[in-house]
Every structure is written in C-alpha cells, then in structure tokens.
Amino acid sequence: MPLDLMTRLDPLRRVRCPFCFERFAACEMHLRCNDHYCKSDFARMIEDPILSHALNGRRVGGPGNSALRSPWWVDPRTDVRRGIRRHFDWMVLPGSLDCPNCQRPTDLRLCPRCHSHLPDSAITLDPGHIAIFGPQSVGKTTFVTVLLHELDHRVGPDRGFVLDPLTDEIRERYEREYHELTYGGSQFGVGEELSGESFRHSHSATPSLETNRGVLQPLVYRLTSRRDSERGGTALLSFFDTAGEDWEMNIEMLRSEARYLGGARGLLFLIDPLRIRSVAHDRRMQLTEKESRVPPADYLTDIRKLATFFRRSPVKVPLAICLNKLDRWGHLLPEGTKIHEWATGVPESPPSPALDQAIHDEVQSALRHWGAAGFLEHVAVTFPNHRFFACSALGDAAQDREDLPQPLPTPLLVERPVLWLLERQGVVAPVDSPRRRIRR
Secondary structure, eight states: OOOOHHHHTOTTOEEEOTTTOOEEEGGGOEEEOOOHHHHHOGGGOEEOHHHHHHHHGGGTTSTTOOOOEESOEEOGGGOGGGGGGGGGTTTSOOSOEEOTTTOOEEOEEEOTTTOOBOOHHHHHSOEEEEEEEOSTTSOHHHHHHHHHHHIIIIIHHHHTEEEEESSHHHHHHHIIIIIHHHHTOOSSOTTTOGGGOOOBOOOOOOOOTTTOGGGGSOEEEEEEEGGGGGGTOSEEEEEEEOOHHHHHHOHHHHHHHOTTTTTOSEEEEEEOGGGSHHHHTOTTOOOOHHHHHSOOOOHHHHHHHHHTTSSSSSOOSOEEEEEOOHHHHGGGSOTTSHHHHHHTTOOSSOSOHHHHHHHHHHHHHHHHHTTOHHHHHHHHHHOSSEEEEEOBSSGGGOOSOSSSOBOOOOOBSTTHHHHHHHHHTTSSOOTTSOOOOOOO
C-alpha cells in the first residue's frame, strides 16, 4: 500500500524502526521488490549485506558465512535511473520504484539499518517497546505467549482496543513458535479432536544470541483503540523475549547487541520465587524434579545488571517486577491476603488498581520476609518508578511432568504488569480515568 501524500510530503520526519529501534529520516528508507516471482527466484536476488549483518552480526564475511541474498532492493537516493529526481527526496518521498527484474512498481519500504519491512503504520505511529527479561527457567516465553493471547481475546475487548501483528511474518512466527505449543496446534479437524480436548507442550529454552540472532527480532503489534481507529492505530508495541542464558552468562554480549534494553519505554522483570532459598526450603512447598535442580537465583545481581544498561541513575523508565507462578507459591502467604485469595482460586474482587496496590504491598512484604531486603532497597533507589506484581501464566494447568501433554493455560493476573506499563506510556487510559468520547 503506497504512502499517502501527506506522509510523502514530510520526508525529514524522524522514524524509529520498531525492530532495531534505530532512528533515521523518512527519506533514508530503502525499497525492495515485493513481486512473488522475484521473492522465489534465487537467480533474480542480489546480496543484502544490511540484512546479513542484522541476522548474522559480525560473523558475516567469515569462513562459510557469505552475505544473504534477497529480492532486488535499492536506496532511492542512489538509483541512477531516476536521474536528477533522486537528489530531491528530502523534499518529497517517491511513491514507488520499478524493479529492474520484473518491471513492476514496488512501494515496500525497509529500515535502512536492519532491512526489516516497515508498513505504513511503522512510519506514522510512535513506537514503544516492552523488554521482558529475567534469568533462566522463569517462564518468559510462556508468559509472552499467554500475555498476547489474553490481550487479543479478553483484555483488549474489555479495555476497548485491539492488537494486530504488524506484518504477516510476525503473525506466522507467533503462531508457529509460540501459540501452537502453548495452546495446542491440533492435527485434527475441529470435530475430530480426540476426546474433544486440546493440549499444550512446554517451550524449549530461548536460544542464546551466540547461536541465533533471531532472538533480537521482537514481536511487533499495532495497538488500536476505538477512539483512534480512524487514523490507523494508537501505537506500536514491540515485545522482546530475552534469553535467560544470555542474561545470566553472556551479559557483556547482551549489553553490546541487545541495545533495546537501554532504550525501552517499559521494563518487565520476571521473577521465579521458587528459586529463592527461603521459598524452595519451605516445608509447604513441593518442588518438581526440574525445579529442584535449578540453582538459586541472585535477583540483587540481576537488578544491578539492569542498571548498567542505562547511562543515568536513577532510571526514569517504568519497571514492573512480576513474581510468576503465583499458583505455586501464593498459598505460602497468610490467609486473608489478596495473593492467597487469587492463588487458591477464591478471589473476592476483580482485577483493579486497588488490587494492584494491595499486591504491590504484599509482594514487598513477602520479599522482605524471604531475605530480599537488599533487592528491595536497590530497586527503590535505582528504579523509583516501579511496581510489584504477582501472576501465573499457566494457572492450575502447570503439571509435574513436562514431557507429557499439558492442559491449556488458565492464567491469573498475567496482563496487570503490562497494562500498568502501557498506562505509564500513555498508550491506554487507566480504568478509573474519565472515558474519552469515541469518534463516530
């Protein structure tokens, strides 16, 4: 879809890529052929060093690492076929260019830094992103999967917004790598499923940056509220799933390659309380074999690592700290607390800002009781704009053996930390704020 005239008449507008988060002027964008035959005929493709660097990093050019090839692409400002017109792109953007191979016009625009596809909304909307991080075995990938499912099917309709994948590639990637495992990709027809049941399977560990730089590619979604549907959306949201192995053992590489952490507009630190010694050794806890083999976590060191991604302290970026697996540890808190109510399945009140505040206080009290006073103080000093949450991505669907089919998730409060971050970014309005009039 070609850019509208008003967008083309503003070629010096600053654009931030929702994939690599580099900033550039709109007139710097590249164009690539989108014809089916050019995309499938290897003989028509040309080398793409920008895409190669984005996907392979510094390994490009080494033994056995030739540059990737892609359909014809060009920087419009260097296309000599355009003659003198190419020198005036700073005044008006070209609507399209003809591919020299198929002779068809193309208006598919690329980020000049990573060569990711930039739809119109990526150019006209302000991108924001939420970086989700934490140590190994905390359940980040499952959390992201269930979160996006809940935002799409339940929370979004309740709050008056919809969430759409930015591109077809992101939709297909989410279905293939996330949703099918967690919510069951049935091999049978809707009327043929065995026993009428669906099952999920556990996710494998997120690969390290050393083996797969694809983990740097976020899941980018366009959030559109009712009041902003006429202008094509409200904001872009990029969700980054950081590998726990990199966070614990390759922090230097993560600091140099994953610069999105330092530029994030919202941070979500996922904690597994079962890796706290006081919790794991509680006689009321029954750890699975896998949980008992996981080493204890050092969350104080983790929060210190996070602070090194920012130039100034205290950090102004909002930080949501979420204790995952609420269904496993929530019963350890005294009866009458909100966390105990939700963990045991008898909540007396629906999710609300008042509930968030109560859980914030109860989590701090629990962490202090579990010997994490230093962690709490460091968070208060370094990240003053923070909030504690408790959630469970799986709910009571969590099972002892992960090698067997699992029941589908029954999440608890999984959306609360992200809604708080979106409210801090001004993307969604708080529940208790006056509703803005919907455009007709």
